Amino acid sequence: MILEELAIAVETGDMKKVQALIPQGLADGVDPQDLLDKGLLAGMAALGARFKAGEVFVPEVLIAARALNAGTVLLKDKLVAGQSVSKGKVVIATVSGDLHDIGKNLVLMMLESTGFEVIDLGVDVPVEAVVEAVRENKPDILAMSALLTTTMAFQKDIVEALKVAGLRDGLKIMIGGAPVTQDFCDNIGADSYSPDAPGAADAALALLS
Amino acid sequence: MPNTQELYDARIKRVADAVQLIEPDRIPIVPVFQAFPVYYMNKWTIQDLMKDYHKCTEVYDHLYDHFQPDLGWDPILFYPVNYMETTGINWFRWPGKHFDNSNVMYQYIEGEYMKGDEYPEAIRDMTKFMMNKWIPRSFSKLSGLAKVDFRNSMWFGHMGAFAAFSDPEVQESFKALFKAGQELMDWFIYLGEYQAHMKEKYGIPPLYAGFAYAPFDMIGDSLRGTKEILMDMYDHPDELLELIEVATDFAIQDTIAGSSGKATPYVWYWLHKGVDDFMSKAQFEKFYWPSLRRYITAVADAGLTPVIYVEGSYNHRLEYLSEVPKGKVVYDFEYIDMAAAKKALGGHSCIMGNVPAYTLSYGSKQDTIDCVKSLIDTCAPGGGYILDTGTMIDDAKPENIEAMFETVYTYGKR
Known part of the structure; x- marks a missing residue:
């Protein structure tokens, strides 16, 4: 009750x-x-x-x-650590040179409420810092946001840098942001694009199923 | 070959025809260029232009040597860094200072410059709130304004009120304001000179008479922040509505006084937070649209032409948009089904849009041509259409911009 x-x-x-x-x-x-x-x-x-x-x-x-x-x-102090079952671990960031955080934060909220553990790297995150965070946290999914045509190319750079670092295999990559399209997602070799926050949570579930 | 005065007059008429729903001699093209002129010329960086706006002349001349839109930007989007430094403005991050990359566009950062429990004092005395709280919080070099209050000067209170000016912080703030005022005026004079130059050299009329914002966004963008104002619809609904009304009243006065009698009648309204995902129809009807409609209508009734720059998705808002004076308002859409927009607004309001930024930056020349043709096919019949890009243009491929103009010049002819 x-x-x-x-x-x-x-x-x-x-x-x-x-x-x-x-x-x-x-x-x-x-x-x-x-x-x-x-x-x-x-x-x-x-x-x-x-x-x-x-x-x-x-x-x-x-x-x-x-x-x-x-x-x-x-x-907070009443729960026994490790008892919660996470649907998966996500690292999320807005890419270098881009300070937009509203969309990223909405996706973060939807992912958390769907049961994902989310590590937020914030905004204006350089390519190397994203790669480092993936190395360190070993997430199931990397989610990236870019709101400008001038910064969306960093999503591509990050996919490439992850390959070079040997971290691409086994990692799912989701992208989003106003100018981003499915076509762009396919071209840069990301795994999933979503036009909105609820769609991103669905996509994350689908990627890990 | 027509002279520049003839070109200028023809362009003014072409756009005015589209606004008044008369089929023009060809589809007007009015792209909203942001950083594109800088990348296109590739000589100076954005940081260079913000440090010395006189360099903009060369950059914009290079743009207009190659592309002649029917209304053109002067370089107003490249804000002078000296003014921003003098006032210590908190809500921008710009290249060279906050970004290592000297050639990225400055970006706006929201902050909570009015707390949720401050609605009553802002409503009761907006001037005092702006002077004592909003300005000091927004501009680090103007913190002394927090100590000035002319309301107390009544009767012998003037001695106390004026004595505040002995305070070094107050004095520094006013010195900064005098300096900032001069820097702004010098810049405005430069922009006016560039507009005159645009007319003389290229026959291109200026794009704007003034700028405006939805009253809900004025409060959301600059006082409360997105997250905060969206929750205020639950936490402070009556106060929010009351402050929106206060803001609408002074916005109407300010826009009509500031934008009348200019070379063109276009007042650009930048819309942000009323988009499909950010609120329900019921919330849009209650909190967003009535004040915006009142603002648009008052400005149109004053003989100006509101151009409503709709950022984000508006597919579920179309039914409201015809509630403004017919043939006097333009809606410029970013992400929308233009066929649905034409259906909803055709014969009532001119629509504008929306070659996607993605196509211009990543698509091929043929993709661009196909897109422009399809837009003209969908939107041009019966008049009331102006071609624009979907979002402001930064790093588009030059050949795609060329194809966009060329297709409008040929395929867009009556």
């Missing part, structure tokens, strides 16, 4: 309700892992599905993510 309530509170972006329900659940002896998986994340997943269906939009995702974060903060 409280898990359903919690899920609905996240789905409707009701942060205060989440902040009231988590302590209540813990006091009632509910497993913290259930509060996370069957409460908070279940609510976010339900909202994500409605976002994909075009029933809700970015504002609803933002307030839901805020409610979700408020809940996870309260659960």
Whole structure:
């Protein structure tokens, strides 16, 4: 019952309700892992599905993510490490010379709410830094964003640099950003292109299935 | 061979015909060039131009020697670095200072320059809020304005209010403002001179009389930030609507006063946050469109021509766009199904667009020709169409730009 309530509170972006329900659940002896998986994340997943269906939009995702974060903060010390099952690890970045982060952050939010572990390298990330992050974190997926015709070519440079570094095999690469197209994705040898954030989460699932 | 005055008059009429939904002698071409002139000439970098705007003359002459659009940019997009340094503007990152690469375009960084709980004070006294909070937060060299408040000068309060000017921080800020004002005026004079030169040498009319923004975006882009304003629709809905109304009132006054009586009547509105994904139709109807419609209508009624530069996807907004005066507004689309746009707005408002940036940067010459022909086939019948690129053009292939112009000149003829 409280898990359903919690899920609905996240789905409707009701942060205060989440902040009231988590302590209540813990006091009632509910497993913290259930509060996370069957409460908070279940609510976010339900909202994500409605976002994909075009029933809700970015504002609803933002307030839901805020409610979700408020809940996870309260659960932080209660969870046993390693108990969460991740759908996969993603490294995400906006490429060199490009400071646009809205699209990247939306994709990040959708990936996290779908159950991926996401490592955010931020914006204006040089080619070498992306390669280094892949080497270090060994992600399943690398996701890259570029919003300018002058910076999208760095997506190609990164694919090439990963090949040279011997890191391309076994890694899936997703790209996106306003000027980017499926044609460009095919040309540079990336694995997947998505025009929007919900599509990116679907594409990530498809790449690893 | 017509002289430049005849070319100028013909271009003015060609665009005006398209706006008024009369079929012109050929489709007007008005591409929004951003960094392209710099890359095309390949002599100076963007950093060079921002450091010394006089270099823009050579760069733009090189552009117009090769391409003659029906309305043309002066070099206004290359903001002078001296002005930005003098004011310590916080919301730009530019080549040479923040980017190692001297030849990338400057970029805008959003910040939360008004907190969510500051709506009431901004609504109550916008001038005081802008002077004491927004300006000091936006411009690091103008921090002293936070200490100036003329409201308190009433009766003997003037002694306290004026004494604030003894403060070194206040004095430094006003010195910076005097300097910045002169730098801006020198630049504006240069831009005016370039427009006169464009007319004399090439017969190309200026693209703009002024610039405008959707009231929702004025607050979202410069006061709150994207994420914040989208959540404000839930957290502060009434205050947001009230501040939008305040902003709309002064935007209308400012645009009409600042843009009337110029060589061309075009006021460019840059739209950002009302796109398909960023809000629902219900939110667009409540928060975004009414103030924008009021702003567009007031400016059109004043005899100016709003050109609505729609950034992002607007496929689900078309039904609203005809709620403005007929034959007086242009919609320039970035990503949209132009056939649907023509269907929704044909016979009501001129549409503009949208050769994709990807085609121009990565496609072939033939791809470009095919795209331009298809756009003309779709949008030209019955009048009310101007050809533009989808996004502002940076590093397009010159041969594709050439093909775009050539196809309009030939295939776009009546």
